[in-house]
Amino acid sequence: MIIDVHGHYTTAPRALEAWRNQQIAGIADPAAAPQRSDLRISDDEIRETIETNQLAQMRARRSDLTIFSPRASFMAHHIGDFAVSSAWAAICNELCFRVSRLFPDHFVPAAMLPQSPGVPPETCIPELETCVRDYGAVAINLNPDPSGGRWTSPPLTDRHWYPIYEKLVEHDIPAMVHVSTSVNPCFHTTGAHYINADTTAFMQLIQGDLFTDFPTLRFVIPHGGGAAPYHWGRYRGLAQELKKPPLKEHLLNNVFFDTCVYHQPGIDLLLRVVPIENILFASEMIGAVRGVDPDTGHNYDDTRRYVEASPQLTPAQRAQIYEGNARRVYPRLAAALEKKGK
């Protein structure tokens, strides 16, 4: 079985974006604000967007199941206030839930949170509870920078975030650390902000001692961990200078990397540097990089090819990356699969 832990509903019906645009217009002009009930998307529309896109690709690439969350760049927590984020998150999460109901063998939801800059993260808990209890969400996406590239929130190790962590521990679900659109012109969203956020989060975790307070808390750092594996020596050395335990002991019981690295040498480095038990298969398909690599003739984000071609993996290790690690890191996914006899 091949589980892709990182997929977003990037192909939602156009009506969703139209509703969002109306919602944004309503921030300046409340008379323009839409009702939630104004958004009408039929099951057939959802089916069509999934079958012709994500599911078609999953079939072509032979992955079985995707942990599926709302489009990351559209979370845009910087827009409006908590009420705006709250209505938007509720709609997006419900849509991913509907995808999971329409394709129960192929999609399991993960939730976005209604974060808003300057608003305490505990305000996100009701939506988190709805997604876990009613929608079967097996994870959340946590945005370390709801300001969208201004980085005005405290580091992830700050008590600011603890109410969320308490809920994650209670429900035994991991958080993928995932920013959204950058409004800072310095940072290209998928080329700089995403990767920087991964690197930043990893270094914040090195500096702190978060997992002393939350020994069972788990973070997935996407996009192959940003720059962390490439600079593993730097991070080992910095941890050492900060008098922290070795990274394996300090972080690797709690921190995992996905395989969203879009070329063979990158995946080879990841597999060489990071322990296999900390690597989770993912593609972020259909996502940041949609083209076909002229050098290989395959999609850049067809990460399964790189994992397959990597010379250093045994079949057992490959199975860990494809399935075993995901079951361990996402116990609610494991439970849901077991219930189905999978």
Add this chain to the structure above:
Amino acid sequence: MIIDVHGHYTTAPRALEAWRNQQIAGIADPAAAPQRSDLRISDDEIRETIETNQLAQMRARRSDLTIFSPRASFMAHHIGDFAVSSAWAAICNELCFRVSRLFPDHFVPAAMLPQSPGVPPETCIPELETCVRDYGAVAINLNPDPSGGRWTSPPLTDRHWYPIYEKLVEHDIPAMVHVSTSVNPCFHTTGAHYINADTTAFMQLIQGDLFTDFPTLRFVIPHGGGAAPYHWGRYRGLAQELKKPPLKEHLLNNVFFDTCVYHQPGIDLLLRVVPIENILFASEMIGAVRGVDPDTGHNYDDTRRYVEASPQLTPAQRAQIYEGNARRVYPRLAAALEKKGK
């Protein structure tokens, strides 16, 4: 000959830091502000700090020559206004010049600029001219974020920066893109801000067409190019989506990476992904990561060992990385060496 293109005067005599602290105190209390002449550092003091530190390491590691600039984290362009940055840059640059005079076979200066947030970059030109004409500087360090982690300046491709680029082209010197201390608590200076800045700069260059306007302008992106080589597939794919030419054509006549990557797999990836003619030997010694790697028994930043151990290089390629590329990217260095018959 082995040229290290990335060294900072991180070991300057204590008097320098004391003067800086007094200068900072003088921002709030002008009566406390020091005169430039209050700083007294003797040649013997400089000799001692270099001989027991950088030069001792260079001898141990058998590198010959270092392109030497003021301590990057101490540039701290966010502190005070242009006058503060200006006095500070002048002092720091003069010290590096004195190092180069005391050890002419081992150190060649590169200049920091008196950047200041919100101040037009052209204000830096007089200091740049002094450093090139009077001090023999062969490069500058350009800080893409003088705010120190708030990222309030425009991207490097913006016309904002053009007056600097015109001077670089005129003098035929490259810029190393190098940030300074982060005042943003989200970003650890050497673990996040440095690496993020490298990644950010590379993506800005992908988005723009800067080298159409400045075909001979050259940037060195330090710390192994941040995350760029690890995510080379992502960057190739994003360039393609942005309808830019292939990276090789779009950027690699003008953009170079150093070897400040502190473990073997990282260097191996860099050498595998980036054309050899775009890689310059460097260690940033004595710098960000000062410890000894317990796995190897050697300093993390002893990057020569990784380059030596890399199985994929021919002797000719190694010589390119150690020397040939540096002579090409830093023509004023090449000229100075030729003048000495080297």
